[in-house]
Structures are given as structure tokens and as C-alpha cells.
Amino acid sequence: MDASPSYIQSYCTIRDRSIVLNGTIFLKMDIATPLADFLKSAYRQLDIDYPKFHKMDSLCKAIFIATELMARHSGPYASDTALIFSNRSSSYLSDNKHATGIFDTENQTASPATFVYTLPNIALGEISIRHQLHSENVFFIFDRYLPEFLVPYTEAALDDKQIEHAIGGWTEISEHTCDLLLYHIGKLGSIPHTVAKLKRIYNEHE
Amino acid sequence: MSELTQELKAKIITQLNLEDLTVDDLDDHTPLFGDGLGLDSIDALELIVMLDKSYGIKLSDPKEGRKVFETVQTMADFIEANRK
Amino acid sequence: MKAAIFIVGDCVISPLGMGSTLNFEKLLAGETAVAPLDDTTLAEHRIHAARIADHQWVGKIQNASKYTRLETLFILAIQNLIDTYGIPVDRRTLVILSTTKGNVSLLHNPAARFPESRVYLSEMAHEIQHYFGFENQPITISNACISGALALSVARQLLQSSDAYEHVLVVGGDEISKFIVSGFEAFQALSDGRCRPFDRDRNGLNLGEAVAAAYVTKNPTDDAVCIRAAGSFNDANHISGPSRTGEGLYRSIREAMRLAGEPVLDFISAHGTATVYNDEMEAIALHRCGLSAIPLHSLKAYYGHTLGASGLLETILGIHSLRAGELIPSLGFQYPGTSKPLNVITQPIARPMSRFLKTASGFGGCNIALIFEKV
Numbered sequence: 001m002d003a004s005p006s007y008i009q010s011y012c013t014i015r016d017r018s019i020v021l022n023g024t025i026f027l028k029m030d031i032a033t034p035l036a037d038f039l040k041s042a043y044r045q046l047d048i049d050y051p052k053f054h055k056m057d058s059l060c061k062a063i064f065i066a067t068e069l070m071a072r073h074s075g076p077y078a079s080d081t082a083l084i085f086s087n088r089s090s091s092y093l094s095d096n097k098h099a100t101g102i103f104d105t106e107n108q109t110a111s112p113a114t115f116v117y118t119l120p121n122i123a124l125g126e127i128s129i130r131h132q133l134h135s136e137n138v139f140f141i142f143d144r145y146l147p148e149f150l151v152p153y154t155e156a157a158l159d160d161k162q163i164e165h166a167i168g169g170w171t172e173i174s175e176h177t178c179d180l181l182l183y184h185i186g187k188l189g190s191i192p193h194t195v196a197k198l199k200r201i202y203n204e205h206e
Numbered sequence: 207m208s209e210l211t212q213e214l215k216a217k218i219i220t221q222l223n224l225e226d227l228t229v230d231d232l233d234d235h236t237p238l239f240g241d242g243l244g245l246d247s248i249d250a251l252e253l254i255v256m257l258d259k260s261y262g263i264k265l266s267d268p269k270e271g272r273k274v275f276e277t278v279q280t281m282a283d284f285i286e287a288n289r290k
Numbered sequence: 291m292k293a294a295i296f297i298v299g300d301c302v303i304s305p306l307g308m309g310s311t312l313n314f315e316k317l318l319a320g321e322t323a324v325a326p327l328d329d330t331t332l333a334e335h336r337i338h339a340a341r342i343a344d345h346q347w348v349g350k351i352q353n354a355s356k357y358t359r360l361e362t363l364f365i366l367a368i369q370n371l372i373d374t375y376g377i378p379v380d381r382r383t384l385v386i387l388s389t390t391k392g393n394v395s396l397l398h399n400p401a402a403r404f405p406e407s408r409v410y411l412s413e414m415a416h417e418i419q420h421y422f423g424f425e426n427q428p429i430t431i432s433n434a435c436i437s438g439a440l441a442l443s444v445a446r447q448l449l450q451s452s453d454a455y456e457h458v459l460v461v462g463g464d465e466i467s468k469f470i471v472s473g474f475e476a477f478q479a480l481s482d483g484r485c486r487p488f489d490r491d492r493n494g495l496n497l498g499e500a501v502a503a504a505y506v507t508k509n510p511t512d513d514a515v516c517i518r519a520a521g522s523f524n525d526a527n528h529i530s531g532p533s534r535t536g537e538g539l540y541r542s543i544r545e546a547m548r549l550a551g552e553p554v555l556d557f558i559s560a561h562g563t564a565t566v567y568n569d570e571m572e573a574i575a576l577h578r579c580g581l582s583a584i585p586l587h588s589l590k591a592y593y594g595h596t597l598g599a600s601g602l603l604e605t606i607l608g609i610h611s612l613r614a615g616e617l618i619p620s621l622g623f624q625y626p627g628t629s630k631p632l633n634v635i636t637q638p639i640a641r642p643m644s645r646f647l648k649t650a651s652g653f654g655g656c657n658i659a660l661i662f663e664k665v
Contacts, residue, residue: 133526
């Protein structure tokens, strides 16, 4: 699919310790800042009152922040905006936390508040609640960012469901690192939703 | 008694990640669910785990939890009455 | 006009045995895989669950020691499809894997014999790809308990929008682990006996394990079933609790029905986990859709909740039901127990049928509805 029926409305990258919205830095911190502190600072800088944020795991927090920022530029999102996400580690951070708790020889614990985050699509539930998105969600797992799959898939999904908007991208979070690119797709605009364009955006963060 | 309520408040705040709250913000009689603190069903399950791990009390009937977790005070009363 | 997409073949590996026909016959005979299970590697006390026995998989593939239990089950199901239907292993064939937790049983588990990197679903997909030598990297979907049904919808969309693939193998699977058991237990979601979907006295779900596989293509066979329409919507309400209005499921069913041209349904294969809130939510959504009178079953009391496999497993058995013209009873149901009435199937009934609705709902607020129709 060479022609692009859709356009990128806004995009956000979170990498190392910086957050960039449409090419402009929103927050940049020292690389040694713990990821949790960095994400909390970003939340503070958003200046919103959403206490549920603090209950989320880092995957949800990063996705929440990027989605919030894009909404400020190209939102509010249409309620039928499809969510088409991907990453490598699924919900590994919460998986790891839950597994550590249940195999702890001293004090075996299974925390419901941890277990609920042991699915990657919980993040899609979180942003659906925040932005009131009643739409199709799908979470793919790949070994790397794969715009070659995601771009045509997203275009076909828009066509199939006769809808105009989607949010999608790559959201790979580990204990200390963050490699996230999310974009909001719509039918009008100037940045074509193509593999080449997304590869460039993904590689040029900052 | 007030020692237990203070302890409970601190535990609730850390366990449930109520980041923007301090022990002093939390009144003994503030409803924990609904219009009060606005806790939800996952928080309720987390409180059940807390009762078990910290005080050795098992709540097997989730409906019982609704009364027990009404306020910090009702939680403290329940723990006093049931702890081993 | 988009091309019609068909399921032309399938395979089921469950505790009831290997093969979808065998599984279907056992359901009609009232056999259940759910049994008391005392296994301290899973839980400190007795649970009721449906486990696949070792003899069903141990030593059944080449280089068996290189693959985890779940990978072996996936491989067996794919091998069965390839052998039965003569599917080529080349660039025209795509594998879609659906699972909620894959090899998560290895994580921090002192008894694990594999490196923890195998917990990554992409590693698992890689192992399966290389076992067969597939040219295409498998597509992996992890979308909670709708994964299996969603994978069918994704397969349909991929085949309709591109000529790159001719054969899509949709394979869903999950296994029971301490990871899963402890989590559902912390959620107080496990039943103390065999589960009772939609029943007044239901008090939770049973966990189960299965691998289910469907062969999806544009080319119908005589006994093919068409994936007629799909709808999938999020509740946008809560990350774990089912919506009290059934909003997402209601919208999903409405969308599928609209796209299919409001057809008459012969039965509904519900999600029916047998938790108090899930089943109530489904009854409300179906009532809102005006579908309360359609015969309905949940297969969870036969297999338990097989998580990422469930939507696919239950679809395949629904297809057998459709073809054979026999409704599968909903095991475990005795007294109505939802605020809106449902027409729960309690006896095997023989009648000619054309189509059914499959629904699934999951954590994260996701829902899906699919309509399947005989050719």
C-alpha cells in the first residue's frame, strides 16, 4: 500500500528520559533519573487531577502520558478511535512483580492491584476510560517496531470498520528504559501515514 | 485504638498508591468507597489481602467487606474484634 | 464488496482429548474436563480446574526437549492442521498466535527448565516459526480473554485487505500456572466446585487449558463456515470489573448483527465464565440487543476458562454444533440467576441450523462478537 488514505494528526515519542510531542520537547530529564520518577514528573507537568495514574504500572503510565499529550494537540478523540498497539515485552514489568510475589519464600503474596496489570491491553482500557473511547482494541506482540505490518493493518481496520481515527504504535517499556512511539491517525492532514514516514519519526526522536 | 487507625491510614495510602494523600488528610470517618475516597473493586480486593497479611484475618465473603471497609474506623473496629 | 472469509479446518487439544470431532462428541455425551486438582505447585489447597495430561503431549514432537509444554501443544496443533489439510509451509501461509500469558509459568519459577527469555511471547513465536520453517514471522495477539476470538477477526481482516497470504492458521492457547491461579484467587474469582455459568448459585470460574487452531482462507470447502461479521468495542468503564450496563458487549453484538444484515440466530455461544458479575453483564447486554430468547450456552463448565484459547475453542465447537445440527447444553445450569432472563440450553436438541453468535469479554474492558454462518 503506497498511497496513504490517512494522515498523522499528532505523534509522541518517549525515549530515554525525554518526551517529544510533534517534534517539540515536552520534558527532558537526566538520563540517570529512575523511570518511575521521570513518569511521575511528566504527570505533574501535565497538571491534571487523575489519581488513578498512580495505581498504573509504567507501561500504562507511559501510554497514558503520550495519549494525553496528543489529545491536547489533535483531540478530543472521536469515541470510535481504534486502538492498535504493539510491543515486545507485553506486560513484563507487572508479570515480573506478580511472579516475584508468588514465589517469595518468606512472604508469598499475590496482589490483585498488580495482577490486574499483567495484560498489555489493560493500558488500552485505561486510556479508553480516560478519553471515553468505545472502540476496537488490539495488542500485538512483535520483536521490534513493525510499521510494515501496522500501517497497512491500521488502514485496513479504518476501512473495514468505516471509521476515521486510530491511535497506535510501539510501546516497549522495561524496568529502566522506555521506547515509545504513538501516533493519532485521521483522514485529513499533511503528514502521510506511511511506513517510510513512521520509520523516520521513530528513528529521529529529538 | 487511634494508633491502629493511624497505622491503617498509612498502610492504605502506600498499599493503594494514594499518592496525593497524607495520613492527616484522611479522616477516621471518611467513606473509603463511593463519594468519599473513591476506592474501587480492585482496592477492596487489595484491602482483603492487607487484612490477611498484616492482621491474619481472612475475609471469605466479599459482601462482608463492604461493611468492614466503610471507613478507617470500621476497619479498625473489625480488626480489634477479630485479630488473633 | 469484500471477499468472504471461511474457516475450513480446525484442531482442538483439550483435557478431553485431541481432535475437534472427538471433543464435540464428548460434550454431547456430557463429559467434563473440570475436576478437583490437588497440586501444590499451583495452589496450596484444592482447586477445580481442567488440565491437559502429560501423555497428551510429552515426547510427541521432534527435539521435544527444546520446547516448553505450551510450545509443544501449539506445535502439535499446527502440525495437525498442516497434515490434515495439506497446508504449504511457505510465504503464502501466516500463523496468528493468541495467548494471554504464553510461557509465563517459567517466570521466577525455581522448577523451570528454560531460560526466562522464553517468557517473551516474541521468543515463543520465534521457536514455533523455526520448528516448521515458516517464512513469515507469526503475528502474536495478547488481548486478555478475547484474544482467541479477536485473532479470528484479525485473520479475516488480513485476508480481505491483502493478497499476501492465502492460508492463515489461527492458534490460541494458554496453560494453567501458579501465576494465573494465584492471580484469579486474589481476585476471589475461582469457584469452590465445578463452575455454574448463568446459574443462580454460580460463585466463580474454573481455570482450564487448551490449544485450539482454525484454518482460515478465502477458498470455501463443502463444510466451510463463513466468518460473517465482527464487532469489538471497549466498555470504557473499568479495567477489571464488567460493565453494569454491558455497554461494550452490547455495542459489539449490535455492530456484528448490523454488518451481517440482522440475521436470525440459531444459538449463542456466550462467554459465561460463571462469575457473578460477568454472567449478569452478558444477560443485560443480550437483553438490550433483544436476543434473550435465543438458545444460549457457555462451555466453561466443560473446559474451564481457557483464557486466550477460549474464544477460538468455543467457536470451533460451535461450528461442529452448527454442522451436526445439535445444540450443546450449557453444563452446570439449573436455576435462572440473572436479572434479565436467558434461554439457557439444558438438553441436547437436534435441529437444522444456519448460524450462531460467539461473544467474549475480557479484562481491560474489551468485548467481541462474531457471527458464523454455514456456506
